[in-house]
Amino acid sequence: MSVLQVKNLTLGGGRPKIAVPITGKTVEEILSVAKQINHQNADLIEWRIDFFEDVLDKEKLIDVAGKLRAELADFVILITFRTHFEGGNMPLAESQYFEICKNVITEKLADLVDLEMFRKTSEIKKLTQLAHEKNVFVIMSSHDFKQTPAITEIKRRFTMMDAYGADILKVAVMPNSAQDVLTLLAATNQAVGRFDKPLITMAMGDLGKVTRVAGEVFGSCLTFGTVGAASAPGQIDSPTLREMMDALKLE
């Protein structure tokens, strides 16, 4: 698996790293989760700003990002606005989504930003370029909350993300059968050798839980585990996730 170094964190190769999502609505809720985070239960922090009540207020966004950085000084921070189209919390016009992502990037509020591949292509490409000018890494993502696409479609998405210039390629799906889980794992395993970029994949819900602990075998470099509230169905609490991945580790 290819490797990406983000500050002190190596993504790709070896055991998957654990991302803890923060989904607080208010600054108090956000910081109270941040205070519970340590190096035992997290390798990376994902601030899900689509849960933050003042996300549309640029100054407040900057202020809270600064507080989060101060609280979690030695952690790599990913900022994600997950749109309503892909399971996020706050319905907004696409233009507002682009504006928020642009603010995150230009103000360098995070080390990594999540950009959704299926939003308007020209804007996503522009934002990816801007991120690189500002030394912010891009996780490009796609989420299916109802079903699992065919293996050819999952691989097509990786190919597009790669072509758009993403640094990390990410696909999340909802399985409706054990076969769907196998589809996601097979697509991951086949893509690992094909792209020189780290991949993140998961199948959501209970059926998909197995994919959240098996990244070292199949080729996913990051798994989302909870400290407090979950940000997607099927997430396992972070200490348990760490224990399970330790037990499954390859020698």
Ligand SMILES: O=C1C[C@@](O)(C(=O)O)C[C@@H](O)[C@@H]1O
């Ligand atoms: O995209 C992802 C993955 C995720 O949807 C999951 O299934 O763990 C959780 C989200 O917070 C994150 O942005």
